[in-house]
Amino acid sequence: MRDALDLRLTNDLAELPRLARAVDEFCGRHGLAPAIAFAFNLALEEAITNVIAHGYADAAAHEIRVRMRVADATVTAEVIDDGRPFDPLQVERPDLTGGIEDRRLGGLGIFLMRRSMDEVRYRTVGRHNCLELSKRIA
Numbered sequence: 001m002r003d004a005l006d007l008r009l010t011n012d013l014a015e016l017p018r019l020a021r022a023v024d025e026f027c028g029r030h031g032l033a034p035a036i037a038f039a040f041n042l043a044l045e046e047a048i049t050n051v052i053a054h055g056y057a058d059a060a061a062h063e064i065r066v067r068m069r070v071a072d073a074t075v076t077a078e079v080i081d082d083g084r085p086f087d088p089l090q091v092e093r094p095d096l097t098g099g100i101e102d103r104r105l106g107g108l109g110i111f112l113m114r115r116s117m118d119e120v121r122y123r124t125v126g127r128h129n130c131l132e133l134s135k136r137i138a
Contacts, residue, residue, distance in 0.1 A: 005068035010061050011052045011083075016045055019066060023077075030070050036135060039116040040068070040077055043133050046113040047079050047088070051129075055083020070137070074118075079131040086129060087122045088113070 005026040009015040020041050027037035044066060051064055065080040088110045114120050119134040 003069070005066065005077075007066045009048065009064045009066065011056060011064060011081075012061075013049065013052055015064075016048065019044060019048065022066075023068070026068050027075075030075075032070075032075065032137065036075060036137070039135055040075065040133070043113040043116050044077060044079065046110065047131055047133070050086070050088070050110070051079070051081045051083050055081060055086065055129075057084070073137045075135050075137060077133045079129075079133075080125075081129050082127055083129060085124055088131065089120060089122050 005022055007019065007022050009019060023040050023044060024037050027034075027040070048064055048066070056062055062082055066077060067080070068075065068077045070076075113133070116135075117133045118136050119132075121132040121134075123130050123132075
């Protein structure tokens with residue numbers, strides 16, 4: 001369907017450029033501002049990189065599905081994976097007040113993902129993680 005994006009990726013970082021192209025094409029088809037495409041590319045790259053880096057206990061190939069749609073003046077992307085359950089909404093906001101050398105590692109990418117979206121929701125469905133990212137169209 002041209003109105004929606006339904007992309008199946010493998011758990012390989014080499015898939016990230018294909019994802020970025022698909023998101024850019026989707027946003028272009030819908031006449032969305034480049035800032036919206038940038039925000040989704042940032043958030044999706046962070047989410048999928050985390051799944052690939054931390055979600056699997058084995059080296060087997062796994063499928064990560066990305067679906068995007070536009071409805072009711074909102075763009076929504078959903079990331080579905082079969083990795084370890086992980087709710088990014090439970091990650092504490094990083095302390096941004098100190099110098100970079102004093103900061104604890106981790107959490108900044110998730111912070112940027114959440115900051116670039118208007119709404120982030122997480123749920124598990126069976127043995128799958130479902131992360132939903134939404135941004136209102138201005």
